[in-house]
Amino acid sequence: MLFRLQTLLLNLMFYALFFIVVVLLVPVLLLIGLAKAPFLSHRKNMESLRILIRVYGRSMVFLGWPFIRVRVEKEAGDPPKACICVSNHRATSDGFLMGMLDCEGVQVVNLWPFKVPVLGFFARLAGYLSIREISIEEFLRCGSELIEQGVSIISFPEGTRAGSRKMGPFHSALFRLALQTGAPIVPICISGSENKPRKGSAVMHPGLIRMHLLAPITEESYRDMSPFKLKNFVRDRIAAELERMEKGE
Amino acid sequence: MQREKIVKLVNEVFLEDFEMEPAQLVPDAHLFTELGLDSLDVVDLVVALQKKFNVSIRDDERIREIRTLDDLYGLIEAIGTELESE
Numbered sequence: 001m002l003f004r005l006q007t008l009l010l011n012l013m014f015y016a017l018f019f020i021v022v023v024l025l026v027p028v029l030l031l032i033g034l035a036k037a038p039f040l041s042h043r044k045n046m047e048s049l050r051i052l053i054r055v056y057g058r059s060m061v062f063l064g065w066p067f068i069r070v071r072v073e074k075e076a077g078d079p080p081k082a083c084i085c086v087s088n089h090r091a092t093s094d095g096f097l098m099g100m101l102d103c104e105g106v107q108v109v110n111l112w113p114f115k116v117p118v119l120g121f122f123a124r125l126a127g128y129l130s131i132r133e134i135s136i137e138e139f140l141r142c143g144s145e146l147i148e149q150g151v152s153i154i155s156f157p158e159g160t161r162a163g164s165r166k167m168g169p170f171h172s173a174l175f176r177l178a179l180q181t182g183a184p185i186v187p188i189c190i191s192g193s194e195n196k197p198r199k200g201s202a203v204m205h206p207g208l209i210r211m212h213l214l215a216p217i218t219e220e221s222y223r224d225m226s227p228f229k230l231k232n233f234v235r236d237r238i239a240a241e242l243e244r245m246e247k248g249e
Numbered sequence: 250m251q252r253e254k255i256v257k258l259v260n261e262v263f264l265e266d267f268e269m270e271p272a273q274l275v276p277d278a279h280l281f282t283e284l285g286l287d288s289l290d291v292v293d294l295v296v297a298l299q300k301k302f303n304v305s306i307r308d309d310e311r312i313r314e315i316r317t318l319d320d321l322y323g324l325i326e327a328i329g330t331e332l333e334s335e
Contacts, residue, residue: 136289169285228267228290
C-alpha cells in the first residue's frame with residue numbers, strides 16, 4: 001500500500017517537474033548557449049553544448065528525489081579525459097544517468113533518441129553518433145576524431161534496453177574504436193534502473209539506482225585482444241560487478 | 250572434404266580467432282545469441298574461414314542465412330562440394 005502511494009506520488013511529481021524542466025530549463029539553457037556562441041570557437045561551443053546536455057541529464061536524475069535516489073560510486077575517481085565509457089543498459093533513465101559523469105561526452109545512440117522532440121535536436125547538434133545511420137567506417141572515423149579532441153564516447157553496447165537484470169550480448173563497434181584509438185575503457189555498472197521505467201511502460205518506480213564506475217582498462221592491458229575478446233572481457237567485468245552489487249537483494 | 254574435418258577446422262577458427270571454449274562449440278549453438286557474435290564479428294569470421302579453407306565466401310548470399318554452427322558447417326560443406334564438381 002505504502003509502495004503504491006509512493007509510486008503514485010513519484011509519478012505525479014516526476015512528470016510535473018519533467019514538464020516544467022522541459023518548458024523552463026531547456027529554453028534557459030538554450031539562451032545561455034546562444035548568448036555565448038558568438039564569442040566562442042566551434043570547438044568551445046560544442047563543449048558548452050555538451051555541458052548543457054549534461055546539466056539537463058543530471059537535472060532529470062534528481063527529479064524523482066526523494067523517491068528515486070542515485071548513488072554514484074567511483075572505483076578510481078572520475079573517468080579520464082577522452083575515454084570510452086561502456087555501460088549496461090536496462091531502462092530509458094540510463095541515458096540521463098550519463099549526465100552524472102564528469103566529462104565531456106558524446107553518446108552513441110540507437111535511432112529513437114534522435115526522434116524524441118527537443119532531446120533529439122540537441123543530441124544531433126552535439127554530435128551524438130547514431131550508430132544505425134552510419135557505416136562502421138564512418139563511426140570509427142568520427143569516434144577517433146572526437147577522442148583526439150579530448151571528448152569521451154559513452155555507449156551502451158547491448159544496443160537496446162535489456163528491460164530486466166539479464167544483460168544482453170555486446171556489439172563490437174565500440175571496442176574496435178578502442179583498439180583503433182587506444183583510449184582507456186571505463187566499465188559502468190548500473191543497478192536498480194530496470195524499473196525506472198520498465199521497458200514498455202512510463203511508470204517510474206521508487207528505489208535506489210547505483211551507478212558504479214570501475215577502474216579504467218588501459219590500452220596496455222587490451223591491445224593484444226581481438227574485438228570479440230575485448231567486448232566479452234569488458235562484458236564479463238561488468239557482469240561480475242553487477243552480481244556483486246546485487247548479491248543478497 | 251569430410252564433414253568431420255570441416256567441423257574440426259571451423260571449430261579451430263572459433264578457438265583460435267575468437268578464443269572460445271571448446272564446450273561452447275556445440276552444433277546447435279546460435280552464433281548471435283549464444284556465441285555472442287555480431288554482424289562485424291561475422292565479417293571477421295568470414296575472413297578467418299576464407300583463410301582456413303582457401304575459399305571465397307564473402308559474397309555468398311547463403312552466409313546471411315547462417316544462424317547456428319551446424320548451418321555454418323553445412324555451408325562450408327556445400328561450397329566444398331560445389332568446388333569439387335566444377
